[in-house]
Amino acid sequence: MAETRRPRSLLVSLAAIALVVGGSAAAFAYTAGWLSPGRLTPDKVVDAFAPPGGPALGHRRNHAKGICFTGFFEANGAGAELSRAKVFEAGRYPIVGRFNFGTPDPHAPDASARVRGFSVRIQTPDGQEWRSAMISAPFFPVSTPQDFYQLLKLLAAKDPEQVKAFAGAHPRFAAFGAWTKSAPWTGSYAEERYNGLNSFIFTDAGGKDHAVRWSLIPEATPTPAPAEELAKRGPDFLEQEIAQRIAAAPARWKLVVTVAGPGDPAADPSQPWPEGRRTVEAGTLVADKVEQEVDGPCRDVNFDPTVLPDGIRTSDDPFPAARSAAYAVSFDRRTAEAKNYGAQ
Incomplete structure (x- = not known):
């Protein structure tokens, strides 16, 4: 038998x-x-990011300008209530990250783009990784990858009437535009709140699933500064400021996980969840060393949001898979163009 x-x-x-x-x-x-x-293919999406003069060879196709950092994530153990992932067990785990902002031009002045980014890779002793790429916006301008591609094409065409028509058909795009005009700027990457706009599924030790999103809340107090004032600080003030700040003392953010309530739209990153949803503060992320990207530890890291440890998986949100595929294309292209890096 x-x-x-x-x-x-x-x-x-x-x-x-x-x-x-x-x-x-x-x-x-x-x-x-x-x-x-x-x-729609990843190649089409990546191509759509290229400025009129073509992409900056050897660089990421979006959020092309950035600076590396290293540090650690200090988990307090509270996140284990939601996920069995090792990264939420109380302890300290090494990280590699990248401060950046939303532009395909690696030489763009730091006051030229409203959306700032924070990418991170957290590693645990069992060999697993959690990669995440967050931005300072509180929600995404569109709800599907197809809409995002259409938006990129319209913005490249620079036709105000078409953009106006798109905004009329996509109300969240108009709301995003309102945020870019009204949200205060800050003079430091360390003073920004970064949001993981996509929904993921945390699975706890008992096998129960929780739809979640997460954010990094800065320990530093945000100090609003008009964009005109920031422009006077020079084209690279963000990189210079964060390097000086962290050389003096580490920068810190609280990792706060928000749990979806009944009926919350897990598949649509353009829809914020209502205030008052349950949150769990899972620990503190600390950046304690900054290095230039040209030879820094983040240069060759693909911050693919679908690289997840056991206990975290993607939800029905279509963006992580689309982002993963596009990131892979971008990574392959810039790797093949490595000889051009820093030459432009």
Whole structure:
């Protein structure tokens, strides 16, 4: 009996693995557009970021200007209530990160882009990683990757009437525009709140799932400064300020996880969740060393948001898979263009 059950058990296991791998491959192929030539593809999205003069070779295709940092995430253990991921067990875990802002031009003046970014890779002793790329905006301007691609094409065309028509058909884009005009600027990466706008699923030790989003809340008090004033500080004031600040003392953020309530739109990053949702402060992220990107530890890191540890997985939000595919294309291109890095 044991001899007949063992092969059957092995076949069942192999079949289960094949289903998982096949399903993942199918999902990735669908996202990449391989199953239907007319679909949106990662290459099209990456191409749409290129400015009129072409992309900056050797650089990331978006958020091209940035600076590396290292430090650690100090988990307080509270996050284990929501996820069994090792990263939420009380302890200190090394990180590599990147401060950046939303532009395809690595030489753009620091006061030229409203959206700032914070990318991070957290590693745990069991060999797992959690990668995340967050931005300072409280919500995304559109709800689907297809809408985002359409928006990129419209902005590149610089046709005010088409953009106006798009805004009329996509109310959240207008709301995003209002945020860019009204939200106060700060003079430091350390004073920004960074939001993971996509929803993910945390699974706790008991197997219960929780739809969540997360944010980094700065320990430093934000000091508003008009964009005109910031422009006078020089084209690279953000990099210079954060390097000086962290050389004097580490910069810190609280990692706050927000749990979705009934009916909250987990698949739409353009829709903020209502105030008052349950939150869990999972620990403190600390940046204690800044290095120039040209030879820094973050230069070759792809901050793919689908690189997740056991206990965290993607939700039905379509953006993480689309971002992952586009990031891979961007990474491959800039790696192939490495000789051009820093030459422009």
